[in-house]
Amino acid sequence: MTLKSKQLDLSRDVEGTYLFTGQAAQKGYHLNKFCMSLTDPANRDAFHADRAGYMKRFGMSDAEIALVEAHDWLGLLKAGAHHFMVFKVAGALGYNLVATGARMRGETVEEYLATRTVTTLTDKTKDL
Amino acid sequence: MARIIGGLGSPHAPSIGGALDAGQAQTPGWKPLFDGYKVMSDWLAEKKPDVMIVIYNDHGTFFFFDNYPMFAMSVAAEHRIADEGFGKRDLPPLPGDSELAWHLAHSLVDDEFDLTLSQDMPLDHGVLTPVSCVWPHDTGWPGAIIPIHVNVFQFPLPSALRCYKLGQAIRRGVESYDRDLDVVVFGTGGLSHQLQGERFGFNAPDWDQEFLDLIEGDPAALTRLRHQDFIERGGSDSVESIMWLIMRGALSEKVNRVHRNYYLPMHTGFAQVIFEDTETPPDGSRVGKAA
Numbered sequence: 104m105t106l107k108s109k110q111l112d113l114s115r116d117v118e119g120t121y122l123f124t125g126q127a128a129q130k131g132y133h134l135n136k137f138c139m140s141l142t143d144p145a146n147r148d149a150f151h152a153d154r155a156g157y158m159k160r161f162g163m164s165d166a167e168i169a170l171v172e173a174h175d176w177l178g179l180l181k182a183g184a185h186h187f188m189v190f191k192v193a194g195a196l197g198y199n200l201v202a203t204g205a206r207m208r209g210e211t212v213e214e215y216l217a218t219r220t221v222t223t224l225t226d227k228t229k230d231l
Numbered sequence: 232m233a234r235i236i237g238g239l240g241s242p243h244a245p246s247i248g249g250a251l252d253a254g255q256a257q258t259p260g261w262k263p264l265f266d267g268y269k270v271m272s273d274w275l276a277e278k279k280p281d282v283m284i285v286i287y288n289d290h291g292t293f294f295f296f297d298n299y300p301m302f303a304m305s306v307a308a309e310h311r312i313a314d315e316g317f318g319k320r321d322l323p324p325l326p327g328d329s330e331l332a333w334h335l336a337h338s339l340v341d342d343e344f345d346l347t348l349s350q351d352m353p354l355d356h357g358v359l360t361p362v363s364c365v366w367p368h369d370t371g372w373p374g375a376i377i378p379i380h381v382n383v384f385q386f387p388l389p390s391a392l393r394c395y396k397l398g399q400a401i402r403r404g405v406e407s408y409d410r411d412l413d414v415v416v417f418g419t420g421g422l423s424h425q426l427q428g429e430r431f432g433f434n435a436p437d438w439d440q441e442f443l444d445l446i447e448g449d450p451a452a453l454t455r456l457r458h459q460d461f462i463e464r465g466g467s468d469s470v471e472s473i474m475w476l477i478m479r480g481a482l483s484e485k486v487n488r489v490h491r492n493y494y495l496p497m498h499t500g501f502a503q504v505i506f507e508d509t510e511t512p513p514d515g516s517r518v519g520k521a522a
Contacts, residue, residue: 110459111457124386142314142315187384189427190426191291207428208429218432219498220496
């Protein structure tokens with residue numbers, strides 16, 4: 104059954120867009136819980152020490168763990184992760200926002216930056 | 232009596248706070264935005280509001296999907312700085328105003344806005360970026376904040392109209408408070424942007440300019456838009472601009488715009504505004520206010 108909403112037209116796909124509906128949130132519950140746990144520095148250390156073991160503690164499936172290990176940010180969205188949750192994992196694995204976004208687009212960082220107004224602001228720590 | 236003297240609008244991207252902390256505000260890439268923050272901080276330094284009601288969303292930092300509030304207001308006396316996954320910003324804790332917050336809680340619930348009340352609400356970039364860019368904070372903060380979190384994260388979200396009406400209810404709440412306070416409402420969030428999917432990086436600068444015209448002169452037109460419209464016109468993350476409607480709903484029907492700035496450097500349409508309320512004395516003077 105398709106959900107009815109006055110605010111969303113769920114029969115109409117916006118290309119390249121994965122809306123975080125309540126049902127996606129339910130599907131990705133464990134995944135998102137794992138991602139959010141990385142807001143604690145001790146958990147980040149535990150994740151780095153034993154990534155698969157750490158993720159299993161959250162009830163994640165082997166397929167979900169494989170998506171993280173493959174840095175498959177788009178796959179995580181499709182599995183029900185909210186993108187701001189994905190950013191926490193991507194950040195822990197060394198991806199800033201530009202790198203994460205470029206990968207979702209299927210582009211290199213250089214290719215993505217070539218489409219932007221300001222291309223010189225990806226400094227060491229932060230980007231726009 | 233407390234009163235609303237104006238509204239502010241600002242993006243809340245974490246990169247902006249990072250640039251501020253790293254001393255990059257005057258670099259060529261950031262200057263167009265931080266020149267705008269100078270106007271905003273000067274305005275606040277002149278008007279000296281006692282309280283800022285900051286409309287923002289948490290970003291998977293504090294609220295989780297086990298219990299996800301549509302609207303949540305802090306009644307805390309102080310707000311911790313949250314770690315979002317990348318370490319905490321070195322900022323002093325932000326003072327709240329519990330007495331006004333509890334008054335607002337009663338007023339809003341009486342007014343049929345049954346929001347979640349939070350006594351411990353650590354803050355992420357949704358609040359920290361805009362507030363740190365407009366208020367000095369080397370030695371504490373010049374005023375108190377009352378943060379109100381809005382669900383722009385997990386559908387279903389509150390409608391644009393609902394947000395506007397919440398702003399109107401906030402105004403009634405402030406104006407029914409008998410302490411003598413000047414209050415500013417701060418709407419935060421980026422305009423066009425999408426930070427997910429193959430459509431990552433989508434922007435719509437023309438629509439952003441139209442949004443800025445409408446939020447000032449015809450906010451009712453924005454309240455008629457569906458989330459689907461925001462998503463298609465401005466990218467999926469631009470739906471958070473419904474939070475600006477809470478700010479606008481709290482203001483007089485006509486506003487005096489004293490600042491408007493727009494800058495689209497990379498992923499997000501960054502916009503800033505200052506709207507002065509036209510139903511309060513524009514010079515900020517009032518009985519009992521210390522010079």
